[in-house]
Amino acid sequence: MTEKPKEKFVVPIGPQHPALKEPGSFLFTVDGETVTDAAVRLGFVHRGIEKTCEKRNYTQDLYLLERICGICSHVHATAFVLGVEKLAGVQAPPRAEAIRVLAAELERIHSHFLWLGVAAHEAGFDTLFMYAWRDREVVMDLLEVLSGSRVHYSINVIGGVKFDVDKELSDSIMKQMDFLEERSKYYMKIVTTDDTFIGRTRGIGTLSKDRAEILGAVGPTVRASGVKRDIRVNSPYSGYKDYHVNMITDETGDLEARFIVRIKELYESYRIIRLVLEKIPSGDLTTRVKRKIPEGEVISRVEAPRGELFYYIKSNGTEMPDRVKVRTPSLCNWGTITDVAVGHKLADMPMLLAGIDPCFSCNDRMVQVHSTSKPTQLMNWDDLRNYGIEYYK
Amino acid sequence: MTIGVLFGDLLKSLFKKPSTQNYPYSKISAPERLRGKLVYDPEKCIGCMLCIKDCPSNAIELITVDKVNKRFVLRYHPDKCVFCAQCVENCRFKCLSMSNSLWEMASTSKEAFEVYYGREEDIAILLERAAQPGINEPACEE
Amino acid sequence: MNLPLHPLILLLIFPGGLFLMNIGLLYEWADRKLVARYQNRVGPRWFQPLADTIKLLAKEEIIPYGVHKGLFLSLPVIALTGALTAALYIPMFGFQAPFSFEGDLIVTIYLLSMMTLCIGLAGANTLSRFTIIGATRALTQMFSYEAPFLLALFGPAIAAGTWNIGKINLYAIDNIWMIIAQPIGFIVALIGLMGKLELPPFDAPEAETEIVAGALTEYSGRGLALFHIGKNVELVVGLTLIVIFYLGGIANPLEFILKSAALLLVVTALQSLFARLRIDQTVGLWWRLGALMALLQLLAIIFGRYLGDLLR
């Protein structure tokens, strides 16, 4: 009996799908419930940021680049600022460097809590999702008090930082860190002991150490596989030269390991924040930097919550950069998904996608063609309402 | 087999007040540094234009009414503003600041997104000028 | 308690039909509110399910390309009818069931399964990939929970020695609560009900993060509203059934309210306590654990009865 070649049954996840709150398209070919092939299509929110940078001055670029991502906005700004400072040959004052570290670690806590919630939601564990996001509010409020905004902190300026930490704020951060540490320990207990949750994470999406190294994955994804890659440790930058960071790794490389690594990184962040607040040096917040940045090329790498963030900045001696290249951590982790997806159940796919903590706005940085075939219409509220009434008549 | 590790918290939550903020009905006070709407003090401004130079989104324009007497009007577009506070950072005379009470800026009309700051008489002059378009324009040739 | 009403009123207005649907909406609200409170949220206000339903009923119903139109339109109606009919054989709210005969338990269980079958058919009817996977999962899940659920309901029936729900109710009122005599049966029945209603953690057939809304993805407007009402009615009927069988029956409306509210509290806690099970985990759980336990329980009851007869 000859079997007919089976028709491919492709399940599209994205560009519009409840599993992903951001646009990215994944095509999973399934046989029953088992995935046999996976493909990725990105670029739905490509905004042309790299090109735009070439037409603005360094200060304007700083805020533009900060808006690449809404979750790790501070690290983008830090990476750019560190690069520009290196080009200009200045060093931010030690107090400014300490505040950058403080903000970066607060942001890491916020990002990891966000991820914990999203991953729990993908697993259908909505209670954990709600609790994690409730506790995330604490750190977002702290950032709001520190910088005046919950998302785009805008703490960095070229040559320093804008906002200072006073005694009162320092005390309240210390207090909240204790609370968050207790909560994180509780979440650690849940993700490592609850059997229904372990059923969705243990042994799922295992990425071997060797494979992770070859694929060039970064961040907690690769640290969960036992590869020692953390820019804060490998090549300390900014204030991390003064505040030592311990490398957190795990051996198994499955989803559970990624949960463990991220929560352990939270502990590490609490420790660093306490250390920074205890030992924060006094002094100025900014140094003066000339508007024209000397000619040169610089590579600036920082450790974002999702992994290594890479900036390449080329200056041509004017007020505007010649080229800014951004490589975000999510981009190099995609390879791991298509690599490990095959053979897993369809139900594991959202978890697997969430496992690398993808950030689409980070990936697609760069163009929207304005359609000129139809005239653009500006409508006010009444016009829109009338239009709706006419349409449904 | 361990299941239901969350049970303790679950019970606690049942008897706890919900942590949801009842936002439009009850407001919590904004922190001191909150970056809300830009506020401009025309008395202090000398018209150095540094704020405009570094604005990443072209949200502010400084219109000179009388340069000698330092009379300026600042046209501010809250819809373009990204609330980065770089202009506040740049201003050496502290005539710009960001309000921590004016931050609910949603509006159904476009007028709310064009704000004029300055002395009242200056704004009046400016708006008058804008209200009479095409005075000096030559008529279209037949 | 017997109601001196015309059968048609019994059927359409009280306790069946209209009243049941409203109670269903109330139950949905209680369910959502309790889950929200467990999750430390505020939750919806009391009229939210009603508002949702009215909104859905008022909306345009979109019939997607490539479906069998008649089937597409009739399936929600059949599903709702099935759930409402099931209520006729059950002494709802402590009143005597409008209709009853020896063996109506079997009919009720069959009618309760209509909903899942309709959802499965509805999913297979459309061309969307999500609905097809949702339908497959819904039917797979049905095959796994149906047998243990049935066995779990047979336990009290055998203990009472009748297949008539009304008589089982009377037996349950008079005797010790069967949750004490048959704890395993209670757990299996309760979890079986959650599987039947596709409540978390058994919501793989409509797992929103994987397959959007499962089999009902293509439904909108009236069809979706009817399915929702059907599910709510089934929640009421299912909870009542378990209260009758395991929590000492229902003698009056107050008892009904208290007991089913307590049961709802447990069901919502279970909903918010677990991560969603994968469909293969669900099937494994039911066949390896659920069915086996229920079977053991049943054997124990049969043996116990036999022994009791022998001793007498």
Next chain:
Amino acid sequence: METNTLLESGKSLIEKWIDASNMPEDNRLDIWVSRKNFKPVIQEIVNNRWGYLITITGLDIAPVIDSENNETQSGQLEALYHFTNDSAIITVRVKVPYSDTKLESICDLIPSATIYEREIIELLGFELINTPNTDRLVLPDSWPEGIYPLRKSFTSLQVPEILAKEQTND
């Protein structure tokens, strides 16, 4: 391991192909190689497992035009392959002229490079031989062929180009 020893070990691997080298920072080594030597260099780095590929940066070196509108230097593209090992970064740089932008793909050595390669193909107009996938990655599907947004000469799309493209789509 010390950064310097890492850089030395990396450099010694590919010593014979280096055209020129430069150390702009303590932990960075820039190496210029010719187009024909480029593939063996990458091969050698990958085979010895010296770090991993961070990304590929594409640069556009616009043609220099003098006052009489003559090209004194023709336009070039430059590809920078950044490899990192611990704190050391080695950048392999290759230049190609506008007229012939062919470069060999490295996806057979490093599978995850495909995303970076597609990016420089679309945005700068490199032509990568044997690259496994040339589907649009970041640009919209209706983007006209032969227009590369990251080149210095690109300012915005002209209306006729978009119209022409949209009409063919209809």
